[in-house]
Each structure stands twice: as C-alpha cells, then as structure tokens.
Amino acid sequence: MTSTTNGMAGGGPTNTWGPTFDPYDNTPELIPLRTAAQAGHWPGVRDFFAGLDSVDELASASSLLADIPGVESLLERAVAAESPGDPLPRTLLAERYVYIGWDIRSGARAQDVSRDQFTQFHDWLRRAEQLLIEICAEHPSYAPAWTARLMTARGLQLGQAEARRRYDRLSAHHPHHYRAQVQLLQQLCPKWSGSWEAAHGFARECATAAPDGSHSGALVALAHIERWLDLDGGEDAAYMRGLPVRDDLRNAAQVSVLHPAHRPDWNSIGAHNAFAFAFSLGNHWEYAAPHFAFLGDRASESPWHYIPDKKSAFLKSRKAALESRGGGHR
Incomplete structure (x- = not known):
C-alpha cells in the first residue's frame, strides 16, 4: 500500500518498505547518463552533458559519473579522441581520478589511514591536478574544473589560503555555486586545519x-x-x-x-x-x-x-x- 505526502511542491511518494538512497531512483532524469557510461558509450555521455541547462546540473551529473566504477577507461578514451581544447572529457576524467583516490584513502580520520593509502591517494590526486591546472588555464570560468580543484587542494593539503584562492576564482564567475561551497566548507572545518x-x-x-x-x-x-x-x-x-x-x-x-x-x-x-x-x-x-x-x-x-x-x-x-x-x- 502506498501513501503520498506532498507538503510542498516536489514532494515525493512514501511507501511501506522505506526510503531509497539511490540517486538514480530519486532523480530518474540521470539514468540515461549512467546507462551510457556503463555501456562505454561516450557519445551518449557527451550528449547528456550537452543537454544540461545549468552549472549546478553539470556539477551534479559530473559527481555521479565520477562515482561509477571503471568509468575512467571510457573517459581516458574520450580524452584521447576528443578535441584537445574541449574541457569536458578532461574534467570528467580528473574528477574520476579524485574519486578513485578518495576511495583508497577512505573516510577515516588521518591517524587511521595507512602510509600506503596516503601514497596512492596523493598519486591519484596529482594526476587529477595536472589535468585541472591545464583546463583552468585554458577555461578560467569553467566551474567543474575549479570545483574539482577544491577537492585536490584539500586532499593534497595545500592549505586554507590556496583553497580559498581557488574558490574565489570560481565564485568570480559563479558566485553561488552550491557544490563548490560544500567543498570549501569541508576545507574550513577543523579536521582540515580550519576552525569552527x-x-x-x-x-x-x-x-x-x-x-x-x-x-x-x-x-x-x-x-x-x-x-x-x-x-x-x-x-x-x-x-x-x-x-x-x-x-x-x-x-x-x-x-x-x-x-x-x-x-x-x-x-x-x-x-x-x-x-x-x-x-x-x-x-x-x-x-x-x-x-x-x-x-x-x-x-x-x-x-x-x-x-x-x-x-x-x-x-x-x-x-x-x-x-x-x-x-x-x-
């Protein structure tokens, strides 16, 4: 039996077996992206991103794509095949590298992460950073690349000032970019040498x-x-x-x-x-x-x-x- 609770516009249905934590169930419009990525079909992925209406949608989609296991193979082929000046495939690949690194590091506190985990973590972030530096130099208003660089800045422990510099570069073009704000907020917490x-x-x-x-x-x-x-x-x-x-x-x-x-x-x-x-x-x-x-x-x-x-x-x-x-x- 299903009941519905719509306290405000956009209210979702409720059911007796509980909530779903799957972003694709919650946002079905994103399913074609996952389908294309899992099939190794770069034109489908590219066309999905081309149809997005906002920087925020681009940020949401790139984050979910980066969390798909093995998608780096598709993205590496796309980088090799696409126009060298196109920031999209390189940014998506860099963000995937960031996610691989963070998965290796895990969400544990620093004292509970092994030296080998840190070494691999930093290696993946440096690979991402190399791509992102190039993209940001060519496309200084490209929000996805600057957002990913907030993650590499935190993971590589480049410090509060450098993270804030990167955020300021992004916010000069996109002043209320939510995903970038979430990333900088993490940097500003005490666990990353910030303060409450x-x-x-x-x-x-x-x-x-x-x-x-x-x-x-x-x-x-x-x-x-x-x-x-x-x-x-x-x-x-x-x-x-x-x-x-x-x-x-x-x-x-x-x-x-x-x-x-x-x-x-x-x-x-x-x-x-x-x-x-x-x-x-x-x-x-x-x-x-x-x-x-x-x-x-x-x-x-x-x-x-x-x-x-x-x-x-x-x-x-x-x-x-x-x-x-x-x-x-x-």
Missing part, C-alpha cells in the same frame, strides 16, 4: 549573500552537522537540541529551500535531507516536518550515512516529524 568560526562564518555568509530560494542556506545545516560529528557523546545531542542551533537552522531553511522563490532541482533533495537530518538530531520535529514532506522516500547517502542504520534512522525521524504536524503514515 571559519566554517560557520562561511556557511552564514553564503546563506545571506545568495538569492532567496537558493540552496546555499543548507550549508548552515551541514556546518552544524560537522560540528555535531566532532563532539563527544552527550555533548553532541545537547548541542543540536540547543535553541541557538535550532533558530540558526530555521532561519537558513526559510531563506533557502522553504522560501517561496525556491525552485526544486537536482540539489534540492540533498539540501532538504541536510535540514531534515539536522533538525532530527535536535528533536526539532516540527521544523523537520516540511523537509520530510518534500522528500517522501527520497533519502540521500549524506548525511544519513553518519547513523549506523541510516534507513531506520530516516524512517523513525520522518515518522516523528510528520506526526508532530498531524501527518503521520497510516
């Missing part, structure tokens, strides 16, 4: 500067989630339940994905999940509810993967949130 003052300050700066209805407000939620991750048990729950955090999240949601000017797109699912997760951590169910109403069953791997049983966590949180406003599932 810098991370929260950047998130609020982005939320304030962006047009009403943009995704940038979700950075405020992501910053608080990162802070929660860094706290010890007991402190983390108290932090997220605090009224200052609740109000910060609430204000950010109101100017971004809950603003009347917001137009749902491929980034909306991730942004709503960030808010839903953050409000749920603090038991602020009333404020989590509109985000779950939008999502239905469309969960995102991040940030729910921070909970051991992400599916159960999503379901329990959604149930509590929707019941808080009289919208529980039958």
Whole structure:
C-alpha cells in the first residue's frame, strides 16, 4: 500500500518498505547518463552533458559519473579522441581520478589511514591536478574544473589560503555555486586545519549573500552537522537540541529551500535531507516536518550515512516529524 505526502511542491511518494538512497531512483532524469557510461558509450555521455541547462546540473551529473566504477577507461578514451581544447572529457576524467583516490584513502580520520593509502591517494590526486591546472588555464570560468580543484587542494593539503584562492576564482564567475561551497566548507572545518568560526562564518555568509530560494542556506545545516560529528557523546545531542542551533537552522531553511522563490532541482533533495537530518538530531520535529514532506522516500547517502542504520534512522525521524504536524503514515 502506498501513501503520498506532498507538503510542498516536489514532494515525493512514501511507501511501506522505506526510503531509497539511490540517486538514480530519486532523480530518474540521470539514468540515461549512467546507462551510457556503463555501456562505454561516450557519445551518449557527451550528449547528456550537452543537454544540461545549468552549472549546478553539470556539477551534479559530473559527481555521479565520477562515482561509477571503471568509468575512467571510457573517459581516458574520450580524452584521447576528443578535441584537445574541449574541457569536458578532461574534467570528467580528473574528477574520476579524485574519486578513485578518495576511495583508497577512505573516510577515516588521518591517524587511521595507512602510509600506503596516503601514497596512492596523493598519486591519484596529482594526476587529477595536472589535468585541472591545464583546463583552468585554458577555461578560467569553467566551474567543474575549479570545483574539482577544491577537492585536490584539500586532499593534497595545500592549505586554507590556496583553497580559498581557488574558490574565489570560481565564485568570480559563479558566485553561488552550491557544490563548490560544500567543498570549501569541508576545507574550513577543523579536521582540515580550519576552525569552527571559519566554517560557520562561511556557511552564514553564503546563506545571506545568495538569492532567496537558493540552496546555499543548507550549508548552515551541514556546518552544524560537522560540528555535531566532532563532539563527544552527550555533548553532541545537547548541542543540536540547543535553541541557538535550532533558530540558526530555521532561519537558513526559510531563506533557502522553504522560501517561496525556491525552485526544486537536482540539489534540492540533498539540501532538504541536510535540514531534515539536522533538525532530527535536535528533536526539532516540527521544523523537520516540511523537509520530510518534500522528500517522501527520497533519502540521500549524506548525511544519513553518519547513523549506523541510516534507513531506520530516516524512517523513525520522518515518522516523528510528520506526526508532530498531524501527518503521520497510516
């Protein structure tokens, strides 16, 4: 039996067997990209990217393509076959190299990563960086390449100033590029030699500067989630339940994905999940509810993967949130 919750435009269906964390289930428009890539059909991949309408769509698609195992073989052939001046295949290949490197490194803290893992990680990032330096010199406004260079800057530990320089180069052409903002936010956290003052300050700066209805407000939620991750048990729950955090999240949601000017797109699912997760951590169910109403069953791997049983966590949180406003599932 299926019930539907549509608390706002773009609301997804809900079902009895739980959420899906598959981005292709959540955004079926991306399936042709995966199909072409897995078939090794470069013209299909190229045509898919040619049909995209925005820099944000290009960023979403390039990220998903980079996460497809073995796609580097297709992209290496494409780089060899395409016009030397075309930035697309080289950028896609560089981002795939970045993903291979990060997969080897894993998401563990630095002290838990072996020397051999670090060596391989840095080797892949340097291969990516070589391609990206060339692309950015030829196409200084090409957002996907600068975004990928934020990832290589972080992984190669080039420092806060260099990461910010790269972001500033990108933002001069694309001032509210959400995926680039998410990458720099990571760099600004203490785990990458930043500070909480810098991370929260950047998130609020982005939320304030962006047009009403943009995704940038979700950075405020992501910053608080990162802070929660860094706290010890007991402190983390108290932090997220605090009224200052609740109000910060609430204000950010109101100017971004809950603003009347917001137009749902491929980034909306991730942004709503960030808010839903953050409000749920603090038991602020009333404020989590509109985000779950939008999502239905469309969960995102991040940030729910921070909970051991992400599916159960999503379901329990959604149930509590929707019941808080009289919208529980039958």
